[in-house]
Amino acid sequence: MAAMPGMEVVSVLGENGQLSEEQRNGPAGHGMQVRDGLYSHARCMLESLLNRSMRIRMTDGRTLVGLFLCTDRDCNVILGSAQEYLKPTGSPVPAEPRVLGLAMIPGHHIVSIEAEADGVANPPYT
Numbered sequence: 001m002a003a004m005p006g007m008e009v010v011s012v013l014g015e016n017g018q019l020s021e022e023q024r025n026g027p028a029g030h031g032m033q034v035r036d037g038l039y040s041h042a043r044c045m046l047e048s049l050l051n052r053s054m055r056i057r058m059t060d061g062r063t064l065v066g067l068f069l070c071t072d073r074d075c076n077v078i079l080g081s082a083q084e085y086l087k088p089t090g091s092p093v094p095a096e097p098r099v100l101g102l103a104m105i106p107g108h109h110i111v112s113i114e115a116e117a118d119g120v121a122n123p124p125y126t
Contacts, residue, residue: 001069008064014086050070051068051069052115053067053116054068054077054079054114056065056079056114057110057111057112058105059110059111062087063087064085064105065078065097066080066081066082074107076104076106076107077110078104079102082099082103083097083100084100085097086098
């Protein structure tokens with residue numbers, strides 16, 4: 001999947017689509033650390049994405065862009081200052097975004113998520 005300009009595709013999976021040995025077993029390589037190692041890595045990844053701009057594509061063709069505020073175990077995502085972009089209809093002129101504000105996206109409707117590249121600064125959501 002190609003990222004849009006200024007955005008990067010974020011994944012916790014390796015190049016082969018699988019978790020790395022360190023992610024499965026934790027940094028020390030002990031089997032008992034599977035849960036702690038994987039969860040601490042995932043938690044660090046999610047914390048690094050907080051207050052960053054995200055572009056989320058949904059199953060119905062809509063795209064939402066906003067600041068990542070939180071998620072839950074069902075993969076629902078909350079975006080702040082969200083804007084909705086409708087699927088292009090063949091018109092050469094892009095449609096104006098619809099301002100949503102705070103938006104909750106159900107996890108089962110998410111097709112892809114792109115996060116803003118690290119080099120672009122973003123003020124924290126307050």
